[in-house]
Amino acid sequence: MLFLATTLDGLQMGLCFAVLALGVYISCSILDFADLSVDGVFPLGGVCCTIMMLRLGLPALPAVLLCFPLGMLCGAVTGVLHVKFRISNLLSGIIVMTALLSVTLALTQFLTGTGYTTTIFSFRSADLTGLFNGALTSALTDRFGRGAKDYITIVILLVIVFIAKLLLDLFFKTRLGYLLRATGSNEKLVMTLGKNSGSYKIFGLALADGFVAVSGALYAQLYTQYDNTCGSGKVVLALASVIIGTAVFAHFRRMKDTTAVILGAILYSLCLNYLVLIDTNGIYLKLLNAVLFALILIFNEKISAFLSRIRRKKEQMQHG
Amino acid sequence: MVELKNIHKIFHGGTINEFCLFENFSLSVAKGEFVSVVGSNGSGKTTTLNIISGSLPINGGQVLLDGADITKMPEYRRYRRIGRVFQDPAVGTVPNMTILENLSMAENKGKPFNLRLAINRQKNERYCELVRRLGLGLEDKMQVPVGLLSGGQRQALSLLMSTMTPVDLLLLDEHTAALDPRTAEIIMELTDQIVREKKLTTIMVTHNLRYAVEYGTRLLMMDKGAVVLDQSGEEKKNLKTEDILQLFNQISIECGN
Numbered sequence: 001m002l003f004l005a006t007t008l009d010g011l012q013m014g015l016c017f018a019v020l021a022l023g024v025y026i027s028c029s030i031l032d033f034a035d036l037s038v039d040g041v042f043p044l045g046g047v048c049c050t051i052m053m054l055r056l057g058l059p060a061l062p063a064v065l066l067c068f069p070l071g072m073l074c075g076a077v078t079g080v081l082h083v084k085f086r087i088s089n090l091l092s093g094i095i096v097m098t099a100l101l102s103v104t105l106a107l108t109q110f111l112t113g114t115g116y117t118t119t120i121f122s123f124r125s126a127d128l129t130g131l132f133n134g135a136l137t138s139a140l141t142d143r144f145g146r147g148a149k150d151y152i153t154i155v156i157l158l159v160i161v162f163i164a165k166l167l168l169d170l171f172f173k174t175r176l177g178y179l180l181r182a183t184g185s186n187e188k189l190v191m192t193l194g195k196n197s198g199s200y201k202i203f204g205l206a207l208a209d210g211f212v213a214v215s216g217a218l219y220a221q222l223y224t225q226y227d228n229t230c231g232s233g234k235v236v237l238a239l240a241s242v243i244i245g246t247a248v249f250a251h252f253r254r255m256k257d258t259t260a261v262i263l264g265a266i267l268y269s270l271c272l273n274y275l276v277l278i279d280t281n282g283i284y285l286k287l288l289n290a291v292l293f294a295l296i297l298i299f300n301e302k303i304s305a306f307l308s309r310i311r312r313k314k315e316q317m318q319h320g
Numbered sequence: 321m322v323e324l325k326n327i328h329k330i331f332h333g334g335t336i337n338e339f340c341l342f343e344n345f346s347l348s349v350a351k352g353e354f355v356s357v358v359g360s361n362g363s364g365k366t367t368t369l370n371i372i373s374g375s376l377p378i379n380g381g382q383v384l385l386d387g388a389d390i391t392k393m394p395e396y397r398r399y400r401r402i403g404r405v406f407q408d409p410a411v412g413t414v415p416n417m418t419i420l421e422n423l424s425m426a427e428n429k430g431k432p433f434n435l436r437l438a439i440n441r442q443k444n445e446r447y448c449e450l451v452r453r454l455g456l457g458l459e460d461k462m463q464v465p466v467g468l469l470s471g472g473q474r475q476a477l478s479l480l481m482s483t484m485t486p487v488d489l490l491l492l493d494e495h496t497a498a499l500d501p502r503t504a505e506i507i508m509e510l511t512d513q514i515v516r517e518k519k520l521t522t523i524m525v526t527h528n529l530r531y532a533v534e535y536g537t538r539l540l541m542m543d544k545g546a547v548v549l550d551q552s553g554e555e556k557k558n559l560k561t562e563d564i565l566q567l568f569n570q571i572s573i574e575c576g577n
Contacts, residue, residue, distance in 0.1 A: 182414045
């Protein structure tokens with residue numbers, strides 16, 4: 001029973017972080033830009049979504065979607081710092097991240113109205129008529145019992161992730177998408193096409209952080225609470241998802257990178273959740289975390305060597 | 321077509337290594353001319369191309385393209401009317417995109433890169449036909465990432481891509497230097513064919529004296545930021561590789577190379 005609950009929780013987390021991983025995939029893999037602003041944009045998405053819902057009374061879906069342009073704005077700032085003012089990519093990300101930490105803190109204060117006596121801000125789940133607690137959910141819960149809520153949450157998240165993936169895939173087939181891919185791997189070519197590669201870099205970073213903010217918004221709703229520290233470590237988590245996804249699922253040649261990244265995020269989150277079962281005190285969690293990450297990559301290397309050996313043998317048999 | 325007027329170019333200005341390459345350097349290339357430029361290392365051949373394309377700032381003078389002053393125009397905007405092939409075959413293409421994807425981008429040069437789909441079946445067939453004419457067997461590899469192709473194949477593709485849209489000027493920056501002799505020959509033939517067919521104004525920098533003599537309508541030899549030999553028309557046709565080699569050696573000895 002505990003195992004099932006852990007699995008469901010891991011799936012929800014994984015799907016939520018899949019959106020984040022898609023964003024980091026754009027900045028890290030497509031644009032070859034290590035964007036550290038993620039750690040700041042993620043909580044910003046969470047707090048802004050919460051404010052829009054609780055203070056401005058917006059329904060959940062528009063609140064989540066509005067986080068996208070918000071994230072884009074932050075990404076654009078990172079991009080402008082890097083492209084126009086020639087600050088290195090790591091530093092421009094750190095600058096935006098640091099600034100956003102204060103911004104989110106200030107926004108939290110605005111939300112409570114009593115100042116931030118505690119850094120963790122939480123509220124009753126009944127207040128948050130969010131995506132996962134909506135009318136549909138309650139109707140189905142009535143019918144299938146309390147356990148149904150977890151499955152419904154997963155289905156809703158799946159739909160969101162699937163739409164995000166489809167849109168991104170489609171985008172990368174357009175002319176603008178092509179140019180963005182070219183910007184990441186050969187800026188000089190973009191220039192000889194008569195285009196300013198800097199502008200496209202800024203646009204790409206904006207797009208990436210849009211996804212990150214949406215992921216933060218989903219995260220806040222998933223746990224029906226906003227936590228100011230929820231941003232820390234998100235870059236690492238997302239990068240791990242992207243790397244695991246693209247490495248492990250590279251064996252499936254026809255699989256798209258976006259699918260691999262999503263599966264990577266789910267796989268990694270599931271593993272993280274199972275670790276909690278092993279180490280209930282949570283002291284060695286990070287250590288186990290690191291060991292797991294290393295193990296996945298090492299095993300993956302072995303698997304790919306094994307697969308290529310089989311492939312070679314097959315070819316030899318055919319020729320011989 | 322292209323005119324450099326009284327160009328001043330100083331490298332490492334204001335430091336102890338200050339070095340003045342061009343002083344009152346002027347060059348004019350007429351429409352339809354195919355100029356090959358030779359000269360020893362450091363004579364200013366590639367710098368000339370970089371000044372025309374805007375990759376390098378100048379300390380004085382004017383750059384005119386088709387009569388219009390483009391001295392202050394940023395590099396990427398100049399490339400809207402200029403095509404360029406670099407020495408490194410990796411620079412002219414995007415390695416992780418397929419031949420098809422690369423060609424579709426090249427064809428879209430000068431048009432907006434918007435949210436319309438980049439490739440369709442009609443385009444595929446046309447690109448296939450274009451690539452078939454290269455005679456390198458690339459038409460069967462349209463879906464292969466360009467990074468997996470050989471240097472010669474990539475350079476042929478770069479050449480095709482840089483001339484896919486109508487350009488006023490084609491800059492070739494030692495574009496056969498990184499290739500083996502046989503492939504270099506093929507690429508050079510191809511260059512000549514494309515330049516003639518599209519009647520392109522071309523400036524080609526090369527270290528191969530034979531190419532400079534055999535191809536093109538005008539030959540320039542540069543040394544220490546100045547043109548020391550400039551021949552075109554009948555004079556150029558009667559020129560032999562040995563003649564230039566002799567002059568070239570003379571200059572090189574003076575330089576101490």
